[in-house]
Amino acid sequence: MTAAEHIPHHQALVREAGRVRLRVRPTHAPAPGELLVAVQVAGLCGTDIQMLRGLRDDPAPVIGHEGICHVVAAGTGAPDSLSPGTPVLVNPTHRSDPSFLLGHNVDGLMQERTHIPATAVHDGLVVPLTQPPDPVLGTLIEPLAAVCYAFALLGTVGPRTLVVYGDGTIGQLAVRAARRWLGEDVRVVLVHHSRDGLEWSARHPVAGTELLLDGEGHEALRLDGPTAVLLATPRTGTLNALESALRLDCRDLTIDMFGGLPPGATSALLPGVDLAAVRAANCAGLPVPAAFTRVRGPQGRSVRLTGHRGVGNDHLLEAAAELAGRPDLYRDLVTHVVEPREAAKIMNSLSAGLGRNVAGSRLIKLAVQFPRTPPSSSLSSESA
The missing domain is CATH 3.40.50.720 (NAD(P)-binding Rossmann-like Domain)
Known part of the structure; x- marks a missing residue:
């Protein structure tokens, strides 16, 4: 990791006692076979809203499975194709290992840094992104x-x-x-x-x-x-x-x-x-x-x-190419682009079942942008 990428703590939107709170968590190096990725932008989906409203019992404190990341550190044994600096997508659904479902039973992308477990890395669920769209459109991939x-x-x-x-x-x-x-x-x-x-x-x-x-x-x-x-x-x-x-x-x-x-x-x-x-x-x-x-x-x-569950890696790359090639067809769907503190307020409003109108307009896709500067330690006890 470069000095800019190496941060001892990172911001995370954490579900606690029925609310979403902006917290600072320690940033740990990846274990063998794992990756540590920096989240550039993460999206909130309908399933996430169900989780916020208690309609699903998925246990991950940090939700989110949509977005664009890049590798900041790789544990020993991780593939050379996933070296630090590589832009990536994370396929959230493991076909054969139910212990990995990103943002559902393992912590997801609603944080500056996310650990990707070895099972997902080993089985190819971290996909190098060769044709990235506009970062905000990454929430639609x-x-x-x-x-x-x-x-x-x-x-x-x-x-x-x-x-x-x-x-x-x-x-x-x-x-x-x-x-x-x-x-x-x-x-x-x-x-x-x-x-x-x-x-x-x-x-x-x-x-x-x-x-x-x-x-x-x-x-x-x-x-x-x-x-x-x-x-x-x-x-x-x-x-x-x-x-x-x-x-x-x-x-x-x-x-x-x-x-x-x-x-x-x-x-x-x-x-x-x-x-x-x-x-x-x-x-x-x-x-x-x-x-x-x-x-x-x-x-x-x-x-x-x-019917179907999850997606294949080819589907992800095809979607990324479509968004890169025809961005104007899809841009209006990302209706709200916010920083983490504002995201916590919106998520808490949604968890209370207050409809889909946010700041006077209908929410289709919420994109949360994470800054690349270290967070203030004063956030560690702050709630939203």
Whole structure:
């Protein structure tokens, strides 16, 4: 590490007793096989908000799995390709080691310095970034990679129409990226779960995208040919969106349960179908070919179901290249860019369930920028 990179303490946004507090933590050298990375910018995602609100029991005190970093120190035995100074992405999901899920059961990126465990380093989850986008857009790499994965699945059916449920970051990324991965002629429909979301989309239009509000007649859409549905919903909304999609008037329907499911989720419209197992069948880009399950939907129609967890490294690099190549298409999605102290205030407001409006505007993606100067030790006992 250079003198500028070697800091004895670092700032971290830490979950403590139901609140997020800005703390100073000691910065330790990496153990054998580990990496220490400096976080340039980190993003807050919908899953993180669920954790802040106590809807998930993930134990990591420091959340965050989206962002751009660079290596500042490597433990003995770490690959030469990950030498100090290398810009990197961290793939947050380990396909075979459940002990590593970045920002969920190991401390994540909402801090100036993050240790990456040896299991993640050894198995290639730290990815050198050869084509970095604008740093703030780095918060969109991982979610766009997940959209890329979804389109790799849905693209196998050659859809003429894409129906996206959900007006958060994933849904907004999907409608912007659809024609890149599904073809210029695909019809795109975005179904919103709130009128506020619908109004935001109307103010930030994507050419050729139809905007609808859930519950206001979208199930009567005229759909010709293969139709792909992306459930870009929080886990609390996925079942309702799934059942709404199953009622679409469509003879050739494929549904990707992107948004996750509550434990033990079942649907009366799909008796006997283990929805969680269907969703978990694809993980981090494997298997190839991907797994689909045929089910019997309402009125006896055959429906293809799929889902996925995590992303592959190729998805991350493809998303980074897309953001670097077409930044203006995605820039409006990073609606709030703040320093750590302000981030703590926003996160605490979100944890209290006070909606998605921050500083008078709708939050799509929060980007937290970490300074490269050593923090003041006076922060060590300060809360936000």
